[in-house]
Amino acid sequence: MPLFDVYPLYNVTPVKGNDVHVYDDKGTEYLDLYGGHAVISIGHSHPNYVNAVSNQVANLGFYSNAIQNPLQVELAKRLEEISDCKDYQLFLCNSGAEANENALKLASFKTNKARVIAFNNSFHGRTSAAVAATDNPSIIAPINAQQQVTFLALNDIEGVKRELEKGDVCAVIVEFIQGVGGLDQGTAEFFEQVDTLCKANNTFLIADEVQSGYGRSGKFFAFQHYKVTPEIISIAKGMGNGFPIGGVLIHPSIEAKYGLLGTTFGGNHLACAAGLAVLNTLETDNLIDNVNEISDYFISKASTIPEIKNIKGKGLMLGLEFDFEVAELRKKLIYEHHIFTGGASNKKLIRILPPLSIKKTHVDQFFEALRQAL
Structure with missing residues (x-):
């Protein structure tokens, strides 16, 4: 019996998660900055x-x-x-x-x-x-x-x-x-x-x-x-x-x-x-304090990238708006840099909804990948 085909799917098959990372069936590690639609709050597989x-x-x-x-x-x-x-x-x-x-x-x-x-x-x-x-x-x-x-x-x-x-x-x-x-x-x-x-x-x-x-x-x-x-x-x-x-x-x-x-x-x-x-x-785990600390750091890093025309949202519910549609950019981030991000009805915006346990090193990893992808 086929599945009712209502979802466009990326060609990634996660089989395991740990904190801010998921791992696919080939063992590849992905940084999860989308949390499955903001669902993962305390991190994948928290003990x-x-x-x-x-x-x-x-x-x-x-x-x-x-x-x-x-x-x-x-x-x-x-x-x-x-x-x-x-x-x-x-x-x-x-x-x-x-x-x-x-x-x-x-x-x-x-x-x-x-x-x-x-x-x-x-x-x-x-x-x-x-x-x-x-x-x-x-x-x-x-x-x-x-x-x-x-x-x-x-x-x-x-x-x-x-x-x-x-x-x-x-x-x-x-x-x-x-x-x-x-x-x-x-x-x-x-x-x-x-x-x-x-x-x-x-x-x-x-x-x-x-x-x-x-x-x-x-x-x-x-x-x-x-x-x-x-x-x-x-x-x-x-x-x-x-x-x-x-x-x-x-x-x-x-x-x-x-x-x-x-x-x-x-x-x-x-x-x-x-x-x-x-x-x-x-x-x-003081996760709400972490949200505010990482949010400030993320926004400061985003402000240094000229291609980002607007930073929206609060905390770790953020949007990066560009002057072009971001579908291909998001595909590059997934397939070339192994980072999950989210889209929106605004086709020029990337949504950032990571686990609330994210650290500054993960933010640095994302922005280095974003610069390369751009």
Whole structure:
């Protein structure tokens, strides 16, 4: 049976990973500056992660949410402590798309409204409402297009105000640093005014932290760079360091009731063990401090290369923008220099999303390779 051919694939077959490196089936070492779409947060095969997952699967990998699971309680407690999101409630699911789907559903339930405001170049997932709020018509099927979504430009505060005052918007969903869209950001003034307008119009602000969360921006969440209080925060990717897990952080003002949300696999024992290993390692290895140190170093090195016309993003969620399309440059980096980087809907931009454990020597290796490739 052939695989359903929906992915253009590079001719590389990784079989092993260690920290910031992966190794292919021929034994070639690659520097991973993409982390499998920002998923690898604490490094490939971190011993804390391997031990936690191995020990848990040897005991109990899964049971349904119909029973007590103390690992969920422990994960929620550690997440509150490390993220500083005091008193939020946690709903666990399996992916970023599912997290955003549940976030939008919850906003609609609680406000009794249906329309969503999203932003140009946004990406929130590939499921029903999440993909409708994604600014890419080519991946929106007719069944998704029946959702009520209005797209606005980042920093268009007058547009946000006008739409919210119509009274039918349940949620404003925003990436505080856009991922697939190309690392664009709104201004602090814009984000803070959006938060104020949402609260004045019975509309939930949803912070999509699926890619930018878990320290990648230099703070635990990207929205924490601003004075805002989201009603809902969606998380995934770096949350499990490769194990499928997602979640929704829900403001304490939002009341739960039985049956409001649900999932079969979300919050299973193995996922929680992986999630706890990530949180504990972020803290013990001081990885968020490392993000800020390496980010400054990376940006200083990037500033010395004249071909780089713009440096976007924060922390270790960065974009290097050129005045030409970068597909061939990225192929050179992979095949000739053995370095993984990421692309974006902005075809002139390379995305940099390495494990948060990256060191300055790896940055030096990348820029030496980039100079040669250019």
